[in-house]
Structure formats: C-alpha cells, structure tokens
Amino acid sequence: xxxxxxxxxxxxxxxxxxxxxxxxxxxxxxxxxxxxxxxxxxxxxxxxxxxxxxxxxxxxxxxxxxxxxxxxxxxxxxxxxxxxxxxxxxxxxxxxxxxxxxxxxxxxxxxxxxxxx
Numbered sequence: 001x002x003x004x005x006x007x008x009x010x011x012x013x014x015x016x017x018x019x020x021x022x023x024x025x026x027x028x029x030x031x032x033x034x035x036x037x038x039x040x041x042x043x044x045x046x047x048x049x050x051x052x053x054x055x056x057x058x059x060x061x062x063x064x065x066x067x068x069x070x071x072x073x074x075x076x077x078x079x080x081x082x083x084x085x086x087x088x089x090x091x092x093x094x095x096x097x098x099x100x101x102x103x104x105x106x107x108x109x110x111x112x113x114x115x116x117x
Contacts, residue, residue, distance in 0.1 A: 003039060006058040012048035015056040017095070019047050021087035022064075025080055038067035 023031040035043050040060055048056055068077035 003059050003063060008058040009054040010056045010058065010061055011052045011054050012056055013050050013052055013095070014092070015061060016047045016050055017091045018084065018088045019043065021084040021091060024087055025083045034064065034067050034071060037071060038063040
C-alpha cells in the first residue's frame with residue numbers, strides 16, 4: 001500500500017545523518033530490516049544525497065519511527081530512537097553547528113542537565 005505524501009519535506013542531509021546514526025546503533029542488517037519494514041527498501045545502500053534540498057517526505061520519516069516501534073516495541077523503539085537521535089545530534093552539530101550559532105561559547109558552556117539530552 002502506497003503511503004500518502006504529506007507534501008512537507010525534510011532536507012536530505014538531515015535524513016542522511018539520521019539514517020547513518022541508526023545504522024551506527026543498529027548495525028547494517030538492522031537498518032536494512034528497518035527500511036524494509038518502513039516500506040522504504042529503495043533507501044537500502046542508497047541514503048539521500050548529502051545536500052540541503054528539501055526532498056524527503058515527512059510521512060516517510062514518520063514511517064521510520066513507526067517501524068522502530070513495530071520492530072522493538074514502544075520501549076525498545078524509544079530507546080533506539082533516543083540513541084540514534086543523540087548520535088545524529090552530535091553529527092549534525094559537527095556539520096551544521098557553526099551555521100546555526102551552536103559553535104559559540106554561550107552554547108558550549110550550558111550545563112548538560114539544562115540541555116535535556
């Protein structure tokens with residue numbers, strides 16, 4: 001069954017970073033199984049390009065979260081999503097931090113407890 005497009009899109013690079021983070025957390029076989037379950041087998045070994053074009057549908061991104069819950073249950077899926085989200089944040093910060101002002105001293109000195117990570 002084809003998923004209805006949300007007509008809203010994430011930047012390709014953001015999705016690429018998230019998929020790479022999931023692969024880091026789950027392993028190659030795990031991410032491949034997740035992509036199949038999410039109905040996104042075309043992304044196996046073919047992540048979105050490393051650009052800022054807004055081309056990755058929100059509905060497809062949401063399907064990744066649903067597939068995590070389906071594979072690992074609500075608690076396990078949440079745990080994996082949190083681990084992947086933290087890895088993606090670290091990678092995103094390395095790639096985009098200076099662009100959005102996160103490389104500034106004021107951001108770096110915020111105590112970890114205040115960041116809710």
